[in-house]
Amino acid sequence: MSLAPGPADPAGTSRNTSATIQPNILRYLVVIADERGVDLRPLLTQMGLDETVMRSAALRVSYRQGSAVIRRALELTRDERLGLKVGAAQHLTAWGLLGFALMADDTLQHAIETGVKYQNLSGAMVxxxxxxxxxxxxxxxxxxLPDPAMDPAVASFLSEEAFASVITLSRLAVDPAFAPRAVEFSFPPPRQPDLYGALFRCPVRFGAPANRMVIDASWARTPMPGRDPVSYTSTLEMLDGQMASRRDQQDLLEVLEISVAQSLPVVPSFGEQARRHATSERTLRRRLAGCGTTYEALVEGVRRERVEQLLLRPELTLRDITRRAGFSDERALRRAVRRWHGTSPVQLRERMLRGVRHTE
Incomplete structure (x- = not known):
């Protein structure tokens, strides 16, 4: 079988988890959490994602932000099948131009291939x-998964959400009777497997080598009801322009993140970064705003990743981690970890080490 690698990396390697994405999953997650009586807005506001910002079409969030919100939502709702529900709540209109292109495509198979090609514009987290x-x-x-070492609960959520959204959107766009031949998940069997059969309407296997959905050729060749070659072609031209812009933005973010990571525990000033890029501070700030972020948020993301990596090393004390991550003192480290994870560094370390032992 030949599977085309995602466009995020032409070599087919794992997607860079420092990338930014559209927050479609988070928007639907807020709605589903509301239905469960859980308000995620204070958490989003704490991360700089208030309701006004979340409604912005230009907004991008980092994988770290997205994973943190998902992890907290799972803790608050205590709903292990939250990913299924978020995926089942989605609509193609949330994907903007890409959603329109899929509706105007020729067949279901070609629409899915188009979605794979432009996945970086869809808000996908797989x-x-x-x-x-x-x-x-x-x-x-x-x-x-973009990161094989991802929190198992978040990994399960993303796998469920991914296939549940494909099923839901296929039924909305093609035929309510659509069902794949089989669905396979790499995570262990859940306590309520019947929920999967009810949604997918096909055999569902757990503990598989990979997350896969197998679609019969008869369904794959089904014509899209709204197919229109002219509209499809013109929309792809606009999507190609967006992809080129995203590549430029991602290059900038990766260069800045690498610069910060290599400099820790000292953080280069914004002015120094502007000089390194032979540009003015105003221009660099504007380019970061176009990426949906700020230098301060980028630095915080790098520091967060560094802290999480260091916490996995039991031989390091909190004092060691404070120094290596560039915090002024242990109190500042504790405040940051509490802001990111809602817990203390010691408790987070215990939880992370338990997760590592569980996957070994």
């Missing part, structure tokens, strides 16, 4: 790939 299988010409859609 790495999609697709291709024709070795048997019966079945069409196979695969969802890999």
């Amino acid at each position: 790495v999609w790939s697709a291709g024709v299988g070795d048997e019966d010409d079945a069409f196979v859609l695969r969802a890999d």
Whole structure:
């Protein structure tokens, strides 16, 4: 079987988890959490994502921000199948131009392939790939995690949300009777497997080597009801322009993040970064705003990742971590960890080490 790598990395390697994405999943997550009586808005506001910002079409959030909100939502709702519900609540209109392109596409298979090609514009938090299988010409859609070491609960959420959204959008756009031949998840069997069968309407396997959805050729070749070659082609031209802009933005963010990470515990000033890029502070600030972020938020993200990496090393004291991550004192470290995870560094370390032992 040949699966095309996602566009985030032409070599087919894992997506960079420092990238920024559209917050579609978070928007739907807020709605589903509301239905469970859980208000995620204070958490989003704490992370600089208030309601006004969340309504912005230009908003991008980091994988770290997205993962943190998902993790906290799972803790607050105590709903292990939250990913299924978020995926089942979605609509193509949330994908903007990409959603319109999919509706104007030729067949379901081609629409999915278009979605894979432009996945960086959809707000996806998994790495999609697709291709024709070795048997019966079945069409196979695969969802890999951007980071194999991701929190298991967040990983399960993202896998569930990914396939639940594909099922829901296919039924809305093509036929309510749509069902794949099989769905496979890499995580262990859940306590309520019946929920999966009810949603997917096909055999569901757990503990599989990869997250996959197998679609019969007859469904894959189903024409899209709204297909329109002219509209499809013109929309792709606009999507290509957006992709080029996203690549430029991502290059900037990666260069800045690497610069900060290599400089820790000292953080380069914003003025110093502007000089390194041979530009003015005003221009660099404007470019970061176009990426949906700020230098301060970028530095915080790098520091957060560094702290999480250091906490996984039991031989390091909190004093060591404070110094290596560039905090003024342990009190500042504790405040930051409380802001990111809602817990203390000691408790977070225990939780992370338990997760590592669980996956070994």
